[in-house]
Amino acid sequence: MTAPLRRWLTPVVAALAALTILVGPAPANAAPSTPTPSGHEEDDEPKLLGDVIEARNRAYSKAKANLAKSRKRQLELEMQVQRAQAELDALEPQVTQIAAQSYRTGRVGAIAMLLDSNTPDSFVKRAAALDELNMINAARLTEVTAIKKRAEQAKMALDAEVRKQQKLTNDMARQKREAEKDLALVGGQGFTGGLVSATSPVARIAPGRTADGDWRPESCSENDPTTSGCITPRTLHMYKEVKRAGFNRFVGCYRPGGPWEHPKGRACDWSLQRSGFRPWYNNDTRMYGNNLAAFLLRNADRLGIYYVIWNRQIWFPATGWKSYSGPSNHTDHVHVSLL
Known part of the structure; x- marks a missing residue:
């Protein structure tokens, strides 16, 4: 060479x-x-x-x-x-x-x-x-x-x-x-502190959905598992799906009186505690609320969700998260209303 x-x-x-x-x-x-x-x-x-x-x-x-x-x-x-x-x-x-x-x-x-x-x-x-x-x-x-x-x-x-x-x-x-x-x-880094699961279980589709994607009106016809009141079939389905996803702390749904969804059997309040209500005070309670809200948002189309309120923020499917101020700042529970 x-x-x-x-x-x-x-x-x-x-x-x-x-x-x-x-x-x-x-x-x-x-x-x-x-x-x-x-x-x-x-x-x-x-x-x-x-x-x-x-x-x-x-x-x-x-x-x-x-x-x-x-x-x-x-x-x-x-x-x-x-x-x-x-x-x-x-x-x-x-x-x-x-x-x-x-x-x-x-x-x-x-x-x-x-x-x-x-x-x-x-x-x-x-x-x-x-x-x-x-x-x-x-x-x-x-x-x-x-x-x-x-x-x-x-x-x-x-x-x-x-x-x-x-x-x-x-x-x-x-x-x-x-x-x-x-x-x-699910609200961003500042809202969640990053303390939210990267994935959520997939919920089963709620009853009452029409072929064009709308939801049929429902009456308060089912016994509320959390009170002596009543809830709609769609609310009961949401309740069971949230439980099936592993969120088993205290919850209350039907509540008489008021103009909103609770007396209509179309809303539930998911506490961060095993019993009663107390604002989140550590990573465990904050993450529980974050993950519960994330599960509801990720399955909103399957569950027929109207809006979610959590930690001074309200979420609508059409607008996303917005600042919320009302009778309760919702730092102690996740509120969900159904269509």
């Missing part, structure tokens, strides 16, 4: 080795588990939206950094391919000359030209030199072509790596937007 070719080959081999390290098997820790405040892994406890958003932001930054590295390596290998092409271009005149001579004279003609040698020794030397020149150039051409092919294959692999990293970056951006959207749905 010639010295110039050896100098060219060394960085190509290094680049290919780097490619092997870069591509490798698909990383198994694309979405690493994040320790929760208690020290357990996410698999052991529900993920919080605040933690999810932080993890998504970290993953998005990492994906963008990997994309930049892939593009840099791609550029380096493109330069290697260009150098390989330059080597081929440098050989082209020699190869063309030999090919033309072979075409014009054939091998016998080339030997015949050598018969002009003054002595037999001179003839043999010239013939050997001609054969050696052909073999050296053919070998060199084959070798450089092989190197060029490897460099092109490396570039194709890095193109695939760039596409993979771009997809990962796009996926991370989408997941980050979805997590931020989920947090906005």
Whole structure:
């Protein structure tokens, strides 16, 4: 192998080795588990939206950094391919000359030209030199072509790596937007403190929904499990679904008197306590209220929810969260009214 070719080959081999390290098997820790405040892994406890958003932001930054590295390596290998092409271009005149001579004279003609040698020794030397020149150039051409092919294959692999990293970056951006959207749905970072589960169970669809998505009016025809009053079938369905989702602290639904939904059997107050009502005062009670409100909001279309009030905020499906001030600031319970 010639010295110039050896100098060219060394960085190509290094680049290919780097490619092997870069591509490798698909990383198994694309979405690493994040320790929760208690020290357990996410698999052991529900993920919080605040933690999810932080993890998504970290993953998005990492994906963008990997994309930049892939593009840099791609550029380096493109330069290697260009150098390989330059080597081929440098050989082209020699190869063309030999090919033309072979075409014009054939091998016998080339030997015949050598018969002009003054002595037999001179003839043999010239013939050997001609054969050696052909073999050296053919070998060199084959070798450089092989190197060029490897460099092109490396570039194709890095193109695939760039596409993979771009997809990962796009996926991370989408997941980050979805997590931020989920947090906005349940009131945002300031409202929840991030203390809200990243997911909620899916509620079963309430009775009384029409084909066009509307809800049929219902009377207060069912016994209220929380009082001696009555509630609508849709309110009873909501009550059962909230219980099924694991919210088993104190709750009261029917209440006589007043202009709102309680005396119509279309509302329930979900306390943060095992009995009675008391404003949230620690992460447990705040998170219970956040998660309960999040469950109701995420299933609003399935349960037929009219509005939710929690922690000085009121939520309507059409407007989202708004500041609320009324007879109660609703820091001690989550109120839900049904259509």
